[in-house]
Amino acid sequence: MTSVYTALADAAARFAFSDTARLDAELLMAHALGIDRNALLLDMERPVPASFAALVARRECREPVAYITGSRGFWTIDLAVGPGALVPRPDSETLLIAAAGHFGAAAPATILDLGTGPGTLLLAALDEWPARGLGVDRSVPALGYAAINAAALGMAARAAFMLGDWGTAIDARFDLVLANPPYIGTGETLPDEVRVHEPAGALFAGSDGLDDYRILAHQLPRLIAPGGCAAVEIGHTQAIAVSALFAERGLASAVHRDLGGRDRCLLVTPEPSA
Structure with missing residues (x-):
């Protein structure tokens, strides 16, 4: 009988294309066993479930682990995700860290999440603060996941979602505006697991990757409440270009870096004279 330890090693070898091959294998094994990863690591003396082979085959075809398991952890919450919804990334937590720095001991009372996807940033923020919020997205499938997640987290009374551009x-106006817009140029190369499986509308934004920032630059001044801010995710090379777009509309931007030391978020506030 193949041991869990051996099955994990074999699966990780087949996932050589992934920077997190061993973690991917462990998450899939835990999912197949119906336990969390910590329980798996504490006890590997288990029979390998028959369903594990099919999960490995799906991952070998570059399907995102989150789509296979149906969930992804983000900030302090777990989110249901699947085809049609952008997979939450740890780098996006930089927006919440930046917002927390802005408000300090205070808290935003109202939150707007533009491009909410499966409710990622909004629901994480509502888990952090006793606020109410609105998530907007133009994807019906993504909003379906957002509603499921709000209900599962007990936040349905505090989180509303709407279809919109x-x-x-x-x-x-909102105390805190969150946005993780598409910022990949249409000519840029992406890994197959992203390019093939995740929604193009949540990834690509024109030839220079800035199309949606141009829209946000016009909208943010009327959406941010006095004393409030916006936390906007950017590609790690885009801080100067996006800051300039915002400055043209009377918005000041402070750059925040992710845990890898890369520019990842602009904390945006209206200029005093705006």
């Missing part, structure tokens, strides 16, 4: 239909 950024802040176009919104006539209100």
Whole structure:
């Protein structure tokens, strides 16, 4: 009988294309066993479930682990995800760290998440602060996951979701605006697990990757409440270009870096004279 330890080693070898091959294998094994990864690591003296081979085959075809297991951890919460919804990335937690630095001991009372996807940033923020929030997305499948996640986390009464194109239909101001827009140039190369499986509309933003920042630059000044801010995710080479777009609309930007030391977030506030 193949041991769990051996099965994990074999699967990790087949996932050589992944920077997290061993972790991928462990997450799939835990999912097949119906336990969490910590329980798996504490006891590997288990029979390998028959379903594990099919999960490995799917991952070998570059399907994201989160789509295979149906969930992804982010910040302090777990989110249901699947085809049609962008997989949450740890780098996006930089936005919440930047926002927490802005508010300090205070807390935002109202939160807007533009491009909410499966509710990633909004629901993580609502888990951090006793606020109410609105998530907007133009993807019906993504909003379906967002509603499921809000209900599962007990936040349905505090989180609303609407189909829309950024802040176009919104006539209100919010203490905190969160946004993780598409920022990949259409000519850029992406790994197959992203390019083939994740929604193109959540990834690509014109030839220079800046199309959606141009829209946000026009909308943010009327969406940020006095004393509030926006936390906007950027590609690690885009800080100067995006800051310039925002500055043209009277917005000041401070760059925040992710745990890898790369530019990842602009903390945006209205200029005093704006």
